[in-house]
Amino acid sequence: MTICSRITPYTNKGPWTLSDAVEQTINADWATKSDENPGCLFAWGLNSSGQLGDGTTINKSSPVQVAGNTWTIISAGKCHFASVKTDGTLWVWGNNSNGQLGLNDLVPRCSPVQVPGNWLRVSAGGLHTLAINVDGSLWGWGKNSNGQLGNNCSLTNCSPILISSDPNWEFICANTESSYALKKDKTAWAWGYNASGQLGHNDIIPKSSPNQIPGTTWTVS
Numbered sequence: 001m002t003i004c005s006r007i008t009p010y011t012n013k014g015p016w017t018l019s020d021a022v023e024q025t026i027n028a029d030w031a032t033k034s035d036e037n038p039g040c041l042f043a044w045g046l047n048s049s050g051q052l053g054d055g056t057t058i059n060k061s062s063p064v065q066v067a068g069n070t071w072t073i074i075s076a077g078k079c080h081f082a083s084v085k086t087d088g089t090l091w092v093w094g095n096n097s098n099g100q101l102g103l104n105d106l107v108p109r110c111s112p113v114q115v116p117g118n119w120l121r122v123s124a125g126g127l128h129t130l131a132i133n134v135d136g137s138l139w140g141w142g143k144n145s146n147g148q149l150g151n152n153c154s155l156t157n158c159s160p161i162l163i164s165s166d167p168n169w170e171f172i173c174a175n176t177e178s179s180y181a182l183k184k185d186k187t188a189w190a191w192g193y194n195a196s197g198q199l200g201h202n203d204i205i206p207k208s209s210p211n212q213i214p215g216t217t218w219t220v221s
Contacts, residue, residue, distance in 0.1 A: 039086065041066040041074065049079045050110030051094030057110060066112065077124030077174070088118040088134060098127040099158030100142030106158065115160065125174025130181070131160070136167030138181065138210075146177045147208025148192030154208065164210060171220050181210065188218035 042063035043052040050057050053066040068091075073084040080094030080101060091112035092101040099106055102115045118134040128142030128149060139160045140149040147154055150163040171182040177193035189210040190199040197204050200213040 039068075039070045039072065041068065041071040041083070043081075046079075049095035049108050051076075051079045051081055053081060053093040053110070053112055055111045068112070073121060075122055075124040075174075077129065078126045078176075080124055080129075082122040082124040082129050082131070083112070084119050084122055088120070090115040090117065090119040090122055090131060092124075092129070095127075098143035098156055100124070100127050100129050102129060102141040102158070102160050104159040117160070121172055123172045123174040125179065126176035128174055128177075128179075130163075130172045130174045130179055132169050132172060136169055137165045138163040138169040138172070140174075140179070143177070146193040146206050148174070148177050148179050150179060150191045150208065150210050152209045179210075182218055182220060186217050186219060188213040188215065 042065050043054070044060045044063045045052070047057055047059045052060055052064060054064045068085065070086040071083050072086050075082050077100060078095070080092065080096065082090065082092045084090050091114050092103070093109040093112045096103070096106055096108045101109060101113065103113060119131050120134055121132040123130045125148065128140060128144065130138070130140045132138055140151070140163050141157050141160050142149070144154050144156050149157060149161065151161050168184045169181055170184045173180045178190065178198055179192045181189045183189070189212050190201070191207040191210050194204055194206045199207060199211065201207070201211055
């Protein structure tokens with residue numbers, strides 16, 4: 001399983017990769033159950049903030065199904081989830097202490113709630129969320145103490161705010177307090193926390209808006 005990717009039927013992968021280990025730290029796991037249940041979503045693990053999306057806050061040691069059968073993109077943050085369905089609707093649930101669900105409040109949700117709009121992609125970070133609209137524009141919401149929302153400030157936002165109206169955003173990944181994106185021209189961009197140089201800009205200065213990473217042929221595998 002890989003964060004920020006389309007759901008694929010779960011199989012035993014054998015030895016774990018680094019991405020598997022990173023995913024395990026988010027306190028909840030997810031997968032489709034089998035080829036016989038395409039688009040069905042299952043979760044298990046810690047559920048203190050309702051992040052399993054089963055309508056409770058009870059921890060689960062075996063998979064429980066999240067309502068619905070048309071899930072296509074799923075992303076897990078620290079204690080919140082965001083997912084896009086086949087019809088382009090975006091749904092969120094779990095912890096909402098910094099407005100990371102984008103519902104214009106700080107109330108946690110124990111089951112999926114829709115974020116208005118039509119969406120292509122979503123990525124849940126530590127306490128913030130990024131999404132690409134069907135028109136290709138880039139949006140964000142949630143914690144913003146290090147400029148990880150990319151809107152040139154450090155104010156937390158509880159509802160989606162426009163980061164860039166450029167219609168060429170193609171891929172996004174929200175990290176703990178940093179954000180990354182690719183455009184259709186294969187340029188890579190980063191912003192947010194940068195104390196260890198994780199933005200790739202040859203400095204340790206935080207950025208509050210998307211800055212291009214040197215290079216012109218970046219891809220995502």
